[in-house]
Amino acid sequence: MSSTEQSKTKLNQTPTTQRMSWIHKGELTLIERLSANILKAGPMPKHVAFIMDGNRRYARKLHVERQQGHTQGFDKLAETLRWCLNLEIREVTVYAFSIENFKRAKDEVDGLMELARQKFSRLLDEQEDLEKHGVCIRVLGDLTLLPLDIQKLIAQAVLATKHHNKCFLNVCFAYTSRHEITNAVKEAAWGVEQGLIKPSDVSEFLLDECLYTNNSPDPDLLIRTSGEVRLSDFLLWQTTYSCLVFQSILWPEYSFWNLCEAILQYQLNHQALQKARDQHAEARVLQQLEADRCCAADLLQQTGLGKPVDPQLRQEALQKYTAEREERVHSFLTALQEKRDRFFTDLNKGFIASAKA
């Protein structure tokens, strides 16, 4: 049997209930477990990002409907999550739907929205399972671009799993990195408008916290399937020091061994990337110190009377300024988090109200 026929047979054999589930049932085989243990002897990525490319090409290859390709893609996601759990990779981010994808043919977009509806509804059915595994689901993107009923389903799913903390799944839906960065700058500007922060408080750290991914560490490893070697507007800010692995396999055909191969690449790059990351962090601290020093000196000049300032006074002014800046930033970030939580709770209230009606 050719590999295409094998895949088709497998497609027809997988039971429907398993096909719909977010968490794949099944354990690793002995060989897989042994390989996993060998890999775990080295540094393991704590956060892996996937660009799940190749669903449509897979459907074309098997001569089935595109929609089936996407459904298979979702099943593969469930399987991959299971592998990540087995490999103790606690956080996974996936690129499910780009804002650019809205430009695709209407029936394909509608099909994807319908798939999203089914999956997020299914999620609510599987709450017990998710609680058992401690899975926290976050959906990142400009959710206001989605149909309202999907927004409400997402809000329910996010709120239901909010307090789980064993592992994290971030689904990028209606997302592009440029929109995310623009949104982060907008939030900072909102902070300035509200009088919570000053323009000079805006730093790399602040923008980090304004992104949709503020509750996650940067990905250690980014994997893109189907052979394309682009980032396609995915986590551009967050992956500056991530290990990028481009694999030519199509997403629905992804295997445990492909994942191991990617992790091996990560392990080979680990030291160099760690070094680069540390250098960047040091440079960032120095930049912030320098910026604080300038601001504190400006303030002193304004309040001083043109007299030369002694180092002791300068140092005190610097410490005071830094403490005040950190205080401002902290209250701004608290306000931002409240604003974001309110978005979901408002949607949820609307959902419950319409359900009762």
Added chain:
Amino acid sequence: MAVVYEFVWRMLHALLHLQRTLLSWNWRLWRRAMTAVLVPTVFGFQNHPHNNKKLIPTGGKKSCCRVLWKSDGKSLEKLPLHIGLLIAEEETRYTDIANLVVWCMAVGISYVSVYDNQGIFRRNSSRLMDEILKQQQELLGLDSLKYSVEFLNNSNDKPEQQVLSCQATVKVLSPDDGKTGIVTAAQKFCQLVEQQQKRSSDLDVNMLDSMLRGTKGMPDPDLVMKFGTVDSTLGFLPWHIRLTEIM
């Protein structure tokens, strides 16, 4: 049992490191020949009868090389408008980078960016510029007058040379142009908001894009060629590499 796993892991990584070292030795031995072939084959989207191994610039063959480069460039179906060179190697080799830049120009690429993670090229940009001009003379000889190189410095917006035919623009980048550039643009926008010249809701992707592009307005890189063993962008212009092919 854990000890066994660790032992196997170490063996596996030792083998992989050995493989990498052997490959890099091979690379150094055939560096000239390989890089001379690599540049046209990376650009080459179709097989080309002149794409031979004789592109090593040596004395008498120089003139025929230049003709070959020009015809190589013209024969390709599609040339990238802007190429980024991401140098992730430990040693900084100015001559090799200068060679690459000149080759890019000769094939017809309009914009070339040179980036390294530690900002070494940025700090020594005048040395790199001198090297590029020197290589331009050496490799292109009489033709070099036709190719004018415009070096973009962040401090001055005026071009250093006049615009002639076959003009190329070279820009030297560092991590300061990446995230730090975005932070600076964000601060500027916030200042406008503070002065009530703009509202936070006025900002959109296009506005931020034009703020980041600045007055020179270089297009986004179509292709980034990475040199070195690290599989990462290491901070190369995060905003601009949205659709860039990374090799």
